[in-house]
Amino acid sequence: xxxxxxxxxxxxxxxxxxxxxxxxxxxxxxxxxxxxxxxxxxxxxxxxxxxxxxxxxxxxxxxxxxxxxxxxxxxxxxxxxxxxxxxxxxxxxxxxxxxxxxxxxxxxxxxxxxxxxxxxxxxxxxxxxxxxxxxxxxxxxxxxxxxxxxxxxxxxxxxxxxxxxxxxxxxxxxxxxxxxxxxxxxxxxxxxxxxxxxxxxxxxxxxxxxxxxxxxxxxxxxxxxxxxxxxxxxxxxxxxxxxxxxxxxxxxxxxxxxxxxxxxxxxxxxxxxxxxxxxxxxxxxxxxxxxxxxxxxxxxxxxxxxxxxxxxxxxxxxxxxxxxxxxxxxxxxx
Ligand code: TA6
Numbered sequence: 001x002x003x004x005x006x007x008x009x010x011x012x013x014x015x016x017x018x019x020x021x022x023x024x025x026x027x028x029x030x031x032x033x034x035x036x037x038x039x040x041x042x043x044x045x046x047x048x049x050x051x052x053x054x055x056x057x058x059x060x061x062x063x064x065x066x067x068x069x070x071x072x073x074x075x076x077x078x079x080x081x082x083x084x085x086x087x088x089x090x091x092x093x094x095x096x097x098x099x100x101x102x103x104x105x106x107x108x109x110x111x112x113x114x115x116x117x118x119x120x121x122x123x124x125x126x127x128x129x130x131x132x133x134x135x136x137x138x139x140x141x142x143x144x145x146x147x148x149x150x151x152x153x154x155x156x157x158x159x160x161x162x163x164x165x166x167x168x169x170x171x172x173x174x175x176x177x178x179x180x181x182x183x184x185x186x187x188x189x190x191x192x193x194x195x196x197x198x199x200x201x202x203x204x205x206x207x208x209x210x211x212x213x214x215x216x217x218x219x220x221x222x223x224x225x226x227x228x229x230x231x232x233x234x235x236x237x238x239x240x241x242x243x244x245x246x247x248x249x250x251x252x253x254x255x256x257x258x259x260x261x262x263x264x265x266x267x268x269x270x271x272x273x274x275x276x277x278x279x280x281x282x283x284x285x286x287x288x289x290x291x292x293x294x295x296x297x298x299x300x301x302x303x304x305x306x307x308x309x310x311x312x313x314x315x316x317x318x319x320x321x322x323x324x325x326x327x328x329x330x331x332x333x334x
Contacts, residue, residue: 032057043143049150051140054080056101061143063150063178070178073107076134077154077174080110082182087331092182092268094205094302097295106134108293109205109302113174113186116166116198118310119227127165130203133172136161141173149179157191168196182329184307188315189322196317201279201308202327204270209263211282211300216240218257219278224250225311242303245284249310252276259305265334270305273326276313279306 036059040051047064054060054073060080063070069089071081083089095109106112114130121127128135138154145151157171169192177183190196208214217239225231227247236250239260257278259268272278281304283291288299307327309315317323 029057032059035059039140043140045143045145045150048145049143049152054101055099058101059140061140061152063152065148065150065178067148067179068182070182072152072154072176072178074138074140074154075101075103076107076113076136077138077156077172078107078110078112078134079176079182079184080107082178082329084180084182084331086180087266087333090264090266090331091207092329092331094207094298096293096298098293098298100293103137104135105293106130108291111184111205112203113172114199114201114203114306114308115172115186115188116168116170116196116200118199118201118308121165124165130201131199132162132165134203138174146177147179149177151175151177168192168198170196170198180330184327184329185324187322187324188317190317190319193319195319197314198317199308199310199314200325201277201306201310202325203279203304203306203308204327204329205302205304206259206268208259208261208301208303211242211284211303213263214242214259214261214303216257216259216280216303216305218255219250219253219280222250222253222255222278224248240280242282242284245287246280246282248280249308250278250280251311251313253278257305259303262334267332267334268305269330269332270307271328271330272307274323275307275309275325275327277308277310279304279308279310281306 044050050062059074061072069083072079082092099108112134115133117131136156138156141153141155143152153175155173158169171189173187175185184202219236222236228245256271315323
């Protein structure tokens with residue numbers, strides 16, 4: 001009986017070509033399938049939104065609306081794909097062909113959530129880079145229609161795992177509006193009795209034609225810390241162009257920026273709210289060669305432009321208070 005019901009469930013949740021799914025077979029079990037089937041029953045919207053088994057047998061929300069196609073994993077509440085209809089359904093986000101799809105590992109690409117610290121944790125070399133939010137299993141709270149868009153909300157909160165790294169008591173909700181724009185809202189509530197100080201970033205991997213032929217507009221004259229040069233403070237001169245490893249944290253800026261990609265005949269606009277830092281990163285060839293979860297030459301196919309609050313712009317949140325950082329991606333054809 002078990003194998004039959006597993007086969008039946010597989011037909012429902014695994015698309016035609018299961019080979020598309022990395023690590024599916026070894027991780028898939030009846031409990032996962034049953035849990036995913038139950039999520040789809042509770043939250044799915046026929047023809048618009050479904051919950052299925054994605055890479056690594058991880059639960060994944062799929063959006064197929066008139067405005068866009070998209071994917072979001074419960075692992076890290078991570079958006080991994082967004083294809084707005086107005087742009088020939090072209091993919092906007094980069095996803096590494098060598099990404100890991102396992103518990104405890106970050107998905108390489110899409111939009112990882114960095115929280116409650118950014119990069120390495122101060123004074124703790126054992127702590128996971130960029131915090132623990134992107135490797136936690138989040139809870140799917142709702143999938144709602146909002147005009148023609150779909151709004152997916154996922155939640156996580158402090159628990160024995162988070163307290164191992166950080167004493168803060170918190171609830172995080174990642175509310176994503178999938179439509180002709182992609183709107184990300186990360187809402188942190190301080191559920192404890194002491195002030196929380198945390199860093200955060202929506203670490204967006206934009207898909208680009210070739211990093212050597214794109215630029216970022218909107219940061220002229222903004223001061224930044226250059227992480228490839230001992231975090232020296234510098235001033236941006238004109239558009240940001242890329243000729244080597246770039247890892248810049250632009251400070252005290254809430255400005256909208258644009259990723260200009262003439263070869264792909266598009267610009268990707270990032271507008272922000274409640275975000276005072278913008279991080280721009282590409283590892284370039286040498287650094288990328290050390291990243292086992294990045295395919296060959298893929299270093300040239302993405303550029304991270306991140307709405308964030310890091311370093312001196314970290315957030316201080318009083319007990320009972322809430323902080324909401326917002327990033328809105330818009331694609332325009334050239
Ligand atoms: O956002 C830029 C950055 O902080 C870089 O310094 C680099 O570490 C990058 O994040 C990637 O981090 P990850 O842990 O995802 O490999």
